[in-house]
Amino acid sequence: MKPFYVAAIDFGTTFTGYASMSRNVFLSETKTIEGKEWHTDRWIRHKTPTSILFDESQLFHSFGYEAEMFYSDNIGSNTINLDNWHFFQNVKSDISEKQDHLLDDQFMLYDIRKKNRMEGIIVISEIIRYLKEDFLKILNQRLPDFDNHLVHWILTVPVIWDSTTRGFIRKAAIMAGIPSHKQTIILEPDAAAFYCDTKEVVISQGTDGCMSLQQMPLGVKYLVVDLGGGTIDITVHKKEQKRNDSYQKKALGLKWGGKKVNDCFEEYCSSEFKRFTAFKRKHPDDYLHLMENFEQEKMQFNVDKMNKRGNVKVGLPASFPKVDTTKLSITSDIFRSFYDTPINGLIEKLNQLLQSDVNEMQDIKLILVVGGFAESSIVINELKKNFRNFDIVVPEKPGLAVMHGAVLFGFLRDLEDNNVNLTERTPRRNTERQANSSRHRSRSDGKKVKHFLSDIVGREIIKAMRKEQLTQLVGQFQDKISKFKNEHVERDKVIVTLPIELRDLYKNKNNKTLEDGLTTFTDDVSCRRDKLIITSSFFRKSFL
Template sequence: MAFKMDTPVIVAAIDFGTAYSGIAFQFKHEFEKDPTKISAPQTWNGGKPNLMSHKTPTCLLLDNNEESSSFGYEAEDKYADLCMDGKHTDWYFFRRFKMRLHEREGFTKSSKLEDVSGKKMEAIVVFSKSIECLTKVLIEMLDRQGALVRQTEIHWVLTVPAIWDEPSKQFMREAAVMAGIKSDQLDIALEPEAAALYCQHLPLDRFVDKADDVHFGALPPGSTYMVVDLGGGTADMTIHQKTKGNQLKEVAKASGGPWGGTAVENEFLGTLEDIISKDAMEMFRKQYIYDYFDILREFELVKRKISMKTEDKLTIKKPVALDNVCEGNSFKELLEKSKYSPDIVVHLDKLRLSPDFVRELFRHITDKIVKHMEVILSSCENVIVILLVGGMSESLFVQDIIRSRFHGKNGVRVITPEEAGLSVLRGAVIFGRSPDVIETRVLRYTYGVYITPEFDPEVHPEEKKIIKAGNFHCRDVFGVFIRVNTPVEIGHSVTKCYSTIAPFQSAIRLQIFSSSDPEPKFTTDPGCLKVGELAIFIPDPSAEQRSVFVEFKFGYTELQVLAFEATTRFPIITSLKMNE
């Protein structure tokens, strides 16, 4: 939804990631001088000098009153201290919970999330408290800099994967509003779009592959490129075409899957589980949480070092606690009996990992990424550049794999910006200044409403027959008004007319549905998802039938809905309510 503020003093972005989250901001005068001059402070400390970072782990610590919140490395360290002191039972610790919105099976506004110990809390609270923590850090940072900025002078941008559905984006907006951000001061930015927008402004020397001499920002109108956003949780891919005036047009709908950096980490944790058993690994995670966090941080460094050319073994510190959970055996003894010896070797207090073993952990994920890229490119043969962005794109091994498969094939060039993990965050700031830069998007879903037309025995199944106002009708019918894969310009509208069915009816309520099927018949079909319920409030209800026009507007990052009284064309108050 485009923001109402014409010239906000500051645009602030929150990249709310699966594995890591970050914040960035930019003053109006900085944007006018250099759009890439964006502050993304290296403010997070992971307890190790080489883990000072622009981002922090996406984890939240709350007490029983859902207060005393801390976020990121601070939350990890504080929770570990509470565990060691035996005081953690009255606290909630949530970690890497964003993927629940990607999975979404049965997920609604009232859904609950389990923390690491199994305690539950409403998901909307967990997300909103996390956003609140991030906004607080940014406000405090501005205060320390002496920036005399009022809250009303800040426009916020929150990033989400392009492959997310409408309810997930709506959920994040509601969480941000609960966190204290006004809805008209908030934009939702799609991650690969934001990254591409940032890279448009980068000079050639800000890309890793300078020898290729591909100046992304100077690609001529008509050039088609693929954005591959590899984050912590998802791989998010889309194809854009540059148009005149450096505008962008989406030519293939966003797609992808759960193939981010955390999937590689899970492969490593699965290896440890194979060695010491599932129960022992669970004991290690619960009873020795400090060591658990530590080994994950150590493995994060390994992920950053490995490449196709790496020959030497990689080293991480072996926690003593691994021996404590092995029930009569040492970790070394169990390892030597496993299929992972000699790929993993214990040397004193270190684990030595063979580069082939680490590369194989990646291949379980990169094979899926490459296969999906091949499918997309097979249907769009005029792609000339593949732009790798996102935190996982900083992996030398991932770069090597994708370049070896695609670079130079059919004239395609694979390029990666420096600090690829920050391209989404910085691009979100630029998006906040120019949200209409994407002039055309391709719909990922078919949209429609729940309707109950007159029953037709030649079309409708008998089990869906109902009696309504004395006549036979069919329930659960999907009333399509726009189909998946339709290219839509920003503001593309579809207008429908709806009428009251009872005297003095004060509101018309419509259930909006989406589907991945271009021709869904019923709202109960596989792949159909209820987006939410639209309430259209009738002004001055009367005994006569009243009609309203509902305008569904597409092409933005979120679905927009407007309603008008049919005879006067006066706007009517509407409320799109997320599934409870």
């Protein structure tokens, strides 16, 4: 069935967002892509920080700006003790660094204080779940009778992620309630190229000397340089009559993007202020404010400000080691030096690629630069200075090119063919490990799970569930059972994500939520939002 809506999730290192479009709008002349606007006290953005907060029971609390504000406002307060809460940032970088361990049952992510930890798959699935449900909530307010199963989801991933990591993201999306047949993965630079390709965009030079895109002729070869927060992806493309022939099977992923500028600022603070490390550990709320203030100055720092050679002033929290001023004054030269590592590394790699004898690199004259980091005139200025013989082109709103390209991709490409193509151009690495992930699921355990579910929600509801939804839910239980059999770590509780379909069926039949209904079942089983919580002792008694 062709999707009536396509929604794309751009899961970034520092910022994350989603965009969507209906088929009716796609078939119109405007092709307007809608995105969520995130409001703060100081600005409106099309993405929100990739920050997520869980409570002491490891249950989802909030995401994005809301999570940062709640954590910052309450850390160290007398009303709420956040010592056992879990606050995560930049988890995409952790995934990139630990790709070889993603299929391990014990893959854990540590929170920003390096004190508390959670299963990585749960953290990522809750990010996807939040974005999915936020989109569906807004959509259902506009279209109350809309069938949510008519949405197809596109998930963007960097080139640096191998097939195992993409499988990890697929599994997380399934846990978040997006069935495998309703999701498609696309490489971030592919989505960006697709965005520019479908806009049928050629290079033209304006009166101000800036290059822009109007229409890209057939046969032209070009590089896509995706400057993200955590990674920089470089891919080679060629405009063909058939869009699925545009990829040239050449990709390079680099592990430093715009976040590296923030890291260099932190290194500067550590070298200038001996108590900075202690400040970061003891005052995580003020540390968040400091980095938010730096991010704001970083967004406003451009070539004009650099050339004026004035000072950049970053607002300081009261607990910062330098207590005799409210602002940290940094010379423009030093502030510009924070960009050296990512810019120099990018230029070096581009030179290596463009000067190589590889056939794919021949005849390339166009470099298309996208991603949030591409909004920095500092970066674009350096690229233009170092690659004068190339057309350096930045589309309008480069930070949204990946997200918007992914939405168009959902309508203009055959989704099944994409999954095949993506597999073909990535190493078939760790496929055996992926296959093994379901081999431990025994049929007898599956029967026990179905009996258990029938007891708590009713046999009629289990029979009414769609086969794929029930299979995914039972699979979650089987994975938990296998963990209990094979590991010796005692846990207080077992948490399973319930699909929306089951909760809706229960509510329609019983005129109350599952959360309310389970209060009379047993003290060992409870429900909170979409989480079924079972005490470890009852879980062992029921399944082992």
